[in-house]
Amino acid sequence: MTAPDWKTFPAEIQEKLYQNIPEEWRDKTLKDKMLAEGFINAKEFIDTLVPDSEKKITSLDAPTLAKVIASRELTSYEVAKAFFHRAALAQQLTNCVIESWYPAALAKAKELDKILEETGKVVGPLHGVPISLKDQVDIAGFDSSIGYIGTYNHPKSENALLATILENAGAVTYVKTTVPMAMMAPETVSNIHGYTSNSLNINLTSGGSSGGEGSLIGAQGSPLGVGTDIGGSIRIPSAFQGLYGLRPSHGRVPYLRVTNSYSGQDTMPSVIGPLSPSLEGIELFMQTVVGAEPWRQDHKVVPIPWRDASEFKTRKLTIGVMAYDGCIMPNPPVLRAVDECVAALKRAGHEVIEWKFEEQAEFSDVGGKIFAADLGQEIRDTCAISGEPVVPVVEYLVDESTFPEILNVNQWWDLCNKKYELQTKFLAAWAESASKTASGREIDAIICPVWATPPFEKNKFESAVLGYSVPFNVVDSSVVIVPVTKVDKLIDLKDETYTPKNAKDQQVYDSYNPEVYHGIPICVQVACKRLEEEKAIAIASVLADSLK
Amino acid sequence: MTAPDWKTFPAEIQEKLYQNIPEEWRDKTLKDKMLAEGFINAKEFIDTLVPDSEKKITSLDAPTLAKVIASRELTSYEVAKAFFHRAALAQQLTNCVIESWYPAALAKAKELDKILEETGKVVGPLHGVPISLKDQVDIAGFDSSIGYIGTYNHPKSENALLATILENAGAVTYVKTTVPMAMMAPETVSNIHGYTSNSLNINLTSGGSSGGEGSLIGAQGSPLGVGTDIGGSIRIPSAFQGLYGLRPSHGRVPYLRVTNSYSGQDTMPSVIGPLSPSLEGIELFMQTVVGAEPWRQDHKVVPIPWRDASEFKTRKLTIGVMAYDGCIMPNPPVLRAVDECVAALKRAGHEVIEWKFEEQAEFSDVGGKIFAADLGQEIRDTCAISGEPVVPVVEYLVDESTFPEILNVNQWWDLCNKKYELQTKFLAAWAESASKTASGREIDAIICPVWATPPFEKNKFESAVLGYSVPFNVVDSSVVIVPVTKVDKLIDLKDETYTPKNAKDQQVYDSYNPEVYHGIPICVQVACKRLEEEKAIAIASVLADSLK
Incomplete structure (x- = not known):
């Protein structure tokens, strides 16, 4: 396969990303409208665009969403739609998404609703909770291009173990978010997608390298996201968008089949963990992931169950x-x-x-x-x-x-x-x-x-x-x-x-x-x-x- | 410091090691006598040399020794003397010792007896148990020459954390045992000490790289020893002398201040663990070491307490x-x-x-x-x-x-x-x-x-x-x-x-x-x-x- 022309290819990708957004959420003039209306805060601008019913849903954190879906106060589909709508708008305002599968994810949400209706049971602790993924997290059929043009159009054949664990727990994945080239920067910019802005002030950096996650969650386009951190890459975007974030120690959360720079550099390796608007979201993520005993599949994960820390x-x-x-x-x-x-x-x-x-x-x-x-x-x-x-x-x-x-x-x-x-x-x-x-x-x-x-x-x-x-x-x-x-x-x-x-x-x-x-x-x-x-x-x- | 002449230095070291043996246990003709009497098994030959009272003591394993010392059936001194005597004889027959401090260790045993007498309490679960150490384990004042001549005469200034943990638990260390050059061999030979024989058949290898330990424990010159393993170096000498041995996973037993080859090679690192004539000795060692929470001092140790496995x-x-x-x-x-x-x-x-x-x-x-x-x-x-x-x-x-x-x-x-x-x-x-x-x-x-x-x-x-x-x-x-x-x-x-x-x-x-x-x-x-x-x-x- 010949590599695409790095000068013209980004425009192609942007167009593809745009076309992947459901039609009713697309608007090429959206950012201009925001600026014309005097907004620099994308989250606040989005608040003016979406119905109150959706705003109410997207203000809920992951554990609350799991609870209200399990109790059938909301359907997975309603929740997915509310978050995906915001994500699509945020994507067009801050440039925080590098892959998306909104229609397939909406179908998955409907499927979860059907399961709950038919069995009366949730499939797991994250039943119906939308979860966004940093670009690195492999999803079968999608790229993990990690900020390079030359690695684009090499779709992965298998999911990252972490993605599988989250999906098995009922989570609905729907987007992969932008990263700087090689994930080696505290701001999120690459030749492939350009610049990812802070969703609370688009003149500022969203941070990096999990800047797409920070920006998306900051805009309430996701209630829970997955980032990675080798020098601050979960923590900086969390901090820059006012979120909770956890940098776990190496070996607590599985990195298996997460595409990486300097892969094999095991002395101070990149680690993977959650970003969330609430601390309870962080805890739910960790309980779910560690509870799945990932050490049975990922050799780098240490066999330590989730421990009581109420002391x-x-x-x-x-x-x-x-x-x-x-x-x-x-x-x-x-x-x-x-x-x-x-x-x-x-x-x-x-x-x-x-x-x-x-x-x-x-x-x-x-x-x-x-x-x-x-x-x-x-x-x-x-x-x-x-x-x-x-x-x-x-x-x-x-x-x-x-x-x-x-x-x-x-x-x-x-x-x-x-x-x-x-x-x-x-x-x-x-x-x-x-x-x-x-x-x-x-x-x-x-x-x-x-x-x-x-x-x-x-x-x-x-x-x-x-x-x-x-x-x-x-x-x-x-x-x-x-x-x-x-x-x-x-x-x-x-x-x-x-x-x-x-x-x-x-x-x-x-x-x-x-x-x-x-x-x-x-x-x-x-x-x-x-x-x-x-x-x-x-x-x-x-x-x-x-x-x- | 100029390096010693590698051709003449080994003889000097052998003489020093010989002089470090208490006089009553020295015999330059010992090996000739053994051969003259038709023995190839050093352990069996030593059985003919030591009094029955000592033979009885050295047939006991570490947990039993700890028990009989704690209950004052035996003194730490009696135990130390019995094992040190055999160790000194084994050293002269199989060439398994590279550093020794028998007199200081006997004094330490006496001190432990005094503490028990005065306080009625043992200092820890290994009170009075002699423990031998592979050459790598740093002891202040002694070399960790790891099979090289050029690294000899560079005494260490501080104990390995593991040695400190064992001594704090009441163990009496007294010898450091031979290793092959760089610890990179399944037989124990170096220019510095020559060849370490199997104590059950001196025509055979003791294994390596913890061959000195295997040989010494096989001769009942130690009830519990510390080896290391990067390719089999605990397991091979254990197997070759019919002992129990544990190769722990990386991060369970502290390697801090244990001198090593390829130090910093953290992807498939050497690990450190016990060799013992009984499985109960292995378990006592591990309970004691892990119970000391070594992760508080050694960053490479994972914070997993000793767990119940009775299931x-x-x-x-x-x-x-x-x-x-x-x-x-x-x-x-x-x-x-x-x-x-x-x-x-x-x-x-x-x-x-x-x-x-x-x-x-x-x-x-x-x-x-x-x-x-x-x-x-x-x-x-x-x-x-x-x-x-x-x-x-x-x-x-x-x-x-x-x-x-x-x-x-x-x-x-x-x-x-x-x-x-x-x-x-x-x-x-x-x-x-x-x-x-x-x-x-x-x-x-x-x-x-x-x-x-x-x-x-x-x-x-x-x-x-x-x-x-x-x-x-x-x-x-x-x-x-x-x-x-x-x-x-x-x-x-x-x-x-x-x-x-x-x-x-x-x-x-x-x-x-x-x-x-x-x-x-x-x-x-x-x-x-x-x-x-x-x-x-x-x-x-x-x-x-x-x-x-």
Whole structure:
């Protein structure tokens, strides 16, 4: 098969994606209308387009949807239609969808209704719940082109194990969402689909690499989605659209038959997990997936059943807080979000101490070296299939000057050991925290920013710095993203007294403009140790409750 | 520091090791006496040298020792002295020790006695139990030279986490045992210490790479030892000395600060686990180590507490048996051992089916490629420190012609993926086994040979083939070695009708000589899936009971 012309092909794909939308939801002038009406928030604009009945449905989260479908207050079909309609509109406004099968998915929803009617039973805990999938998640008959033109038109023959588990649980999959080239960027842009905007402000990035998911769920075009995370790719889009998101530790959620860049890089691998407007959606996803015992099919999944973590909802917690990592000063609303968490937790009677890890700066160094181990060779090779150029943000972040040449195995193993040394020191520091707490217990979790800035402006990725997200990839933490507040231009003034400490700090400082970011959500990370997903969710719920 | 002369240094080290033995246990003519008295079995010869009181003590296993020490029937000191005496004699007969601290360890035993006397309490579940350590396990103040001359005289500054856990539980460590150069061989030989013989027949190999452990425990110079396994290195010495041994899955027992070859090679890593004359010793070790929650300090350890597996001791089991892997026909006593297991399990009412995995031959291919990924570069580099040559068995097994050059990261990741594909197929075949059983359940475990031959003759490593051990490294199984029978020259006749299928099969066939192997133990593997140590131990106990 000859590769398509990278210059003309994207237009073809866009047209195909457009034609895949049911006719009654298509409108090539939709975005112009939105702008003409003075909207920059796609979610709010969509609210003006859809009937109230649908708005009511799409405001429900996954567990509620499962409940009302099971109790026959709503049909799967009604739910699917409401979400698909919004998804189709969001797709035309933010460019967040790369594959769709709305008609087939509507038929599946009808089938689920029939089963429920005939048997009186749901097929599983997600009966009728629409679930969106990041492009990487293989679905038979569809591409997993992962942001490249040259890999398009190579439909997969088999579903990802995770997709099968979700569908067996009754979920209705219907779209695959956009990713940046190679999934190696915190903003979602590629030659194949162009730019995916933030659904709450289309002038801003949706984040990345699960930016299509973030944008779609942010627009309420999906109640639950699947993303992946190798440097923050679930957490950044969650944070940028004010969603809950879980970065599980490696080996908790199956990645089998999920197409990936740097596949086989197992030392700091990409992990797969949920994004959701509610924490309960995250928990339902995890209970369902882990409950399916994926370790029976995916060798990388560890055989740990879903565990009770109610202890952490009832006892006093000890939380370590790191507002500033010592390298890059977060923008004012980010610092305020952390402050609000501290105040809320203290009000609720929990102990809060400062978390400070001596080797914090090492995380970005080790993470960056792992990302750059092949000096971008795989990316260049895959671009070469179609002749397309590497997109600028990926070029910017995968630093080809990191090493004189592609690492050989001995050098790679040395790097893996360097990471292990850092992990060991991190665990020691965590244990050592017990000596600094009133409870005498080590901290239960770390709370810190997700990203130093609000979602940056379209293509202005120079302020991008992974220093708050990558550390938890290095130590493979279970991390939950929790929405805290929104930027308020009257409160979150630029700190005119601050003197940036380095060039990147300066870029981050310079990029902050309260006028631009007004109203955009700010989230924090709640990070536990490795394979502590249940605990991280429990503590996130304590935090969310304390913030109410 | 200049490296010592590799030609003269070994004699120096041997003399130092000799001088480290308490004077009353030293005898430079010991081995000559043994030979003069017509012994080839070092254990039996030692039985003639030690007092009955000591023989009685050294016949006890670790849990029994812990019990009789706790109940003050024996002192820690008496126990230590009995084992150390045998260890010192074994060391002089089989060359199984590379570091020792008998006097300090005797002092530690006395201290433990004092604590028990004063407090009435044991310090932990291993109070007073002597434990031997493979050379790799770091002990502050001692080398972990791992079979090289150039790395000798670089004493470690800190204990391995595992050593600390065992000592905190009351264990008395006293020796580090020999390994082959780089731990990359199934027989234990290096330029630094020479050859480690099988303690049941000093003309045969003790196995490797935990050959020093196997030899020492086989001579009853230790009731419980620590080995490591990247291709069979716990299992082969266990099998060759008729011991129980556990190859845990990666991430169950802490490897932190255990010196290693190819350190950082995390895709099919060496794992660390126990060798013991009794299965109860294996279980006590695992309960103690996992109970210490090593994941709090070692990031590679998964947070899975020790689980109840009594279910597998009470219900009918479904066992898959693979006597022949389709590539290398095991020698007659090995086949008979498997047959005896089948008969015993059937007698006990368990279901036994044939286990056949279509891709069985792929295991050795993938394993061999992982071993050879750096074409032996690290080994050559480490030899270059002293100028010593690579020992022949390592030269033979690490095939420098596997690839045209050292793999780069992209090639390495491809190889990691190839391994993952094989793991996925293996899991699918395991699940598929349910369709072939009367119970309708998938198999609980696989029983198969450990090695195609009995322990081969000294330096005759040409028959060495890892095809029965390496597969479980590739799929990271929890595997227990179970002693079944002994070679009987009257029963285990050479099969004159067999026509070898390939060159290696021919070597294995040719190497078999019932006269040479008469009386040597034969063991089998009981392999469960990943991170199923409790289940593997439970099923091993069912097998062992059924064989009684």
